[in-house]
Amino acid sequence: MERDKNFILGVYDDEDVLLDAISKVRGNGVKIHEVYSPFPVHGIDDVLGYKRSKLPIAAFLFGMLGTTLALTMQFYMMKIDWPMIIGGKDHAAFPDFIPVTFELTVLLAAFGMVGVFMIASNLKPWGQPRIFDVRITDDKHVMAIDLAVNSSLGEGKLSDVLKSSGASEVNFKSFE
Amino acid sequence: MGHSTTNYNLDQKFDFSAGLKKSIFTVLIIGAVILTAGILMAALGGGHDEAHAEGAHAFHWYKRLYANLWINNVYFTGIAVIGVFFFAIQYAAQAGWSAPLLRIFLSFGYWLPIAGVIMIVSYFIVGHDIFHWTHKTLFDVNSPDYDKIIDGKGAFFFWPLEKGTFPAFFIIRMVVFFGAWVLFFNKLKNLSYQEDLNPGNQSWFKIRKWSALFLVFFAVSSSISAWDWVMSIDTHWFSTMFGWYVFASWFVAGLSAMTLVTVFLKERGYLEMVNANHIHDLGKFVFAFSIFWTYIWFSQFLLIYYANIPEESVYFVERLQSDVYSPFIFVNLALNFFLPFLVLMTRDAKRHGIFLKVICSLIIVGHWFDFFLMVQPGTLGHNGGFGLMEVGMLLIFGSLVTYVVLNNLSKQNLIAKNHPMLEESYHHHI
Numbered sequence: 001m002e003r004d005k006n007f008i009l010g011v012y013d014d015e016d017v018l019l020d021a022i023s024k025v026r027g028n029g030v031k032i033h034e035v036y037s038p039f040p041v042h043g044i045d046d047v048l049g050y051k052r053s054k055l056p057i058a059a060f061l062f063g064m065l066g067t068t069l070a071l072t073m074q075f076y077m078m079k080i081d082w083p084m085i086i087g088g089k090d091h092a093a094f095p096d097f098i099p100v101t102f103e104l105t106v107l108l109a110a111f112g113m114v115g116v117f118m119i120a121s122n123l124k125p126w127g128q129p130r131i132f133d134v135r136i137t138d139d140k141h142v143m144a145i146d147l148a149v150n151s152s153l154g155e156g157k158l159s160d161v162l163k164s165s166g167a168s169e170v171n172f173k174s175f176e
Numbered sequence: 177m178g179h180s181t182t183n184y185n186l187d188q189k190f191d192f193s194a195g196l197k198k199s200i201f202t203v204l205i206i207g208a209v210i211l212t213a214g215i216l217m218a219a220l221g222g223g224h225d226e227a228h229a230e231g232a233h234a235f236h237w238y239k240r241l242y243a244n245l246w247i248n249n250v251y252f253t254g255i256a257v258i259g260v261f262f263f264a265i266q267y268a269a270q271a272g273w274s275a276p277l278l279r280i281f282l283s284f285g286y287w288l289p290i291a292g293v294i295m296i297v298s299y300f301i302v303g304h305d306i307f308h309w310t311h312k313t314l315f316d317v318n319s320p321d322y323d324k325i326i327d328g329k330g331a332f333f334f335w336p337l338e339k340g341t342f343p344a345f346f347i348i349r350m351v352v353f354f355g356a357w358v359l360f361f362n363k364l365k366n367l368s369y370q371e372d373l374n375p376g377n378q379s380w381f382k383i384r385k386w387s388a389l390f391l392v393f394f395a396v397s398s399s400i401s402a403w404d405w406v407m408s409i410d411t412h413w414f415s416t417m418f419g420w421y422v423f424a425s426w427f428v429a430g431l432s433a434m435t436l437v438t439v440f441l442k443e444r445g446y447l448e449m450v451n452a453n454h455i456h457d458l459g460k461f462v463f464a465f466s467i468f469w470t471y472i473w474f475s476q477f478l479l480i481y482y483a484n485i486p487e488e489s490v491y492f493v494e495r496l497q498s499d500v501y502s503p504f505i506f507v508n509l510a511l512n513f514f515l516p517f518l519v520l521m522t523r524d525a526k527r528h529g530i531f532l533k534v535i536c537s538l539i540i541v542g543h544w545f546d547f548f549l550m551v552q553p554g555t556l557g558h559n560g561g562f563g564l565m566e567v568g569m570l571l572i573f574g575s576l577v578t579y580v581v582l583n584n585l586s587k588q589n590l591i592a593k594n595h596p597m598l599e600e601s602y603h604h605h606i
Contacts, residue, residue: 043605052523056523087482088484089484095477095478095481095482096478098474098478
């Protein structure tokens with residue numbers, strides 16, 4: 001069976017049931033593809049065993065890019081391209097550059113972080129988000145399990161595990 | 177879920193052991209020895225300093241002692257009042273996360289009455305050597321020393337008495353500020369201890385009311401005390417940022433001190449219900465307000481630098497173009513901005529005691545340098561510097577404050593056990 005195509009979905013009504021269910025399902029050796037919920041569920045990344053996000057690293061690198069860009073731009077403009085004496089200071093008066101440097105650092109860090117997040121979570125304009133169940137934007141939590149990844153367990157066993165963990169429904173979903 | 181605060185011993189008290197008292201006392205003795213050595217060296221071998229002195233204002237070694245006394249007293253007064261301020265903020269903001277830490281914040285206030293007595297008594301001894309505006313001749317039109325600018329500001333110090341006599345208004349403000357801070361501290365402290373005896377919400381609502389009143393008073397008094405006790409040293413100069421600047425410096429130093437005590441107690445097995453999430457929040461406060469202080473410092477510096485008006489820029493000329501003080505400007509920025517900014521940026525550093533212990537200790541030293549740079553150039557000029565007297569006085573004040581804070585912390589329960597938000601704090605997770 002091909003990976004990332006056929007999923008079994010456990011639908012949950014309540015986030016406390018969901019949090020317990022994630023631990024139970026993972027305890028049975030099932031690898032969870034993703035859990036979708038209509039609102040942030042506190043502590044869900046811990047029970048899913050997610051590692052810390054790498055987003056802060058992206059933010060730091062984009063921030064550094066902003067710092068470098070701002071300083072280079074100002075030194076080029078003020079010292080090389082069109083030297084001017086302002087307030088009797090040096091052409092390259094470093095303290096004057098700090099506000100602009102700060103602003104560009106923050107701007108690029110913020111834009112970079114949003115951009116990386118959009119791309120990493122498949123929210124990019126040309127992306128095709130996959131909808132597992134429309135009710136995940138309303139009142140249901142959905143746990144998606146890739147059948148191919150968990151082929152050793154079989155559909156019947158997976159369905160039993162989901163039901164016994166408190167799922168209100170168990171559905172199947174296939175993507176082209 | 178089975179977890180709740182009832183699993184913990186909420187009646188735990190901090191045991192201020194004889195060993196710990198001995199260590200603090202040792203630091204006090206070391207400080208006293210270093211200070212005495214510094215005084216002896218300055219008093220006996222002071223020829224070098226006096227050779228520079230000219231005219232009417234000969235430099236005497238005791239002026240440096242006085243300046244040090246003033247630096248440390250203003251600095252540790254700030255740390256003490258910030259303890260009460262941070263306690264009050266928790267109630268005004270209806271914060272739940274900090275419920276088990278409140279007694280630590282509050283215990284810093286015990287230094288306030290002592291600081292107030294030292295401040296008022298020492299003003300009468302050291303005031304004339306620290307504050308230029310205390311010189312009588314500045315206000316005498318017929319005197320060659322007559323200073324029109326200071327004469328214009330005179331009423332701020334001397335009203336309703338005649339300028340150049342007794343600084344009534346200045347002393348009244350000092351007494352009122354300390355008096356009100358101590359009264360508010362006592363009120364909050366008593367209400368908090370009463371809560372231990374009376375379960376229920378009524379104490380919490382009363383503390384919130386008194387906290388809000390204290391915050392309104394502190395907003396005004398912290399600013400004015402910064403003008404009075406620090407900015408008036410450079411009598412001609414003024415900065416509209418100064419109140420905030422001193423407050424920011426006090427706040428970071430106070431937060432660092434409170435974090436240090438929390439980590440210290442946690443390491444010794446107290447405060448069981450305080451976990452990495454609470455420590456993380458304290459770390460965030462230290463990190464954020466280090467940047468806040470830098471923002472204020474830089475805003476004050478950049479405007480003066482950019483505009484370059486002589487009467488304003490003289491403040492930074494005295495510091496940046498001085499052989500004695502210019503290195504400390506960079507020490508100040510390194511310890512109070514670059515170090516906390518780079519080290520505390522990651523989540524892990526804010527959650528682990530060891531990083532916080534190192535950074536908070538350095539910030540406490542760093543902000544002492546901030547006050548050193550505010551006071552010494554205006555009082556001692558080129559005769560100042562960082563030497564034995566500075567180290568000794570800092571150790572003496574530091575160990576005394578630590579003793580008073582820990583001693584009073586050990587007298588009551590460490591955790592306000594009937595605080596209505598303890599359960600919320602137990603589940604705190606970030």
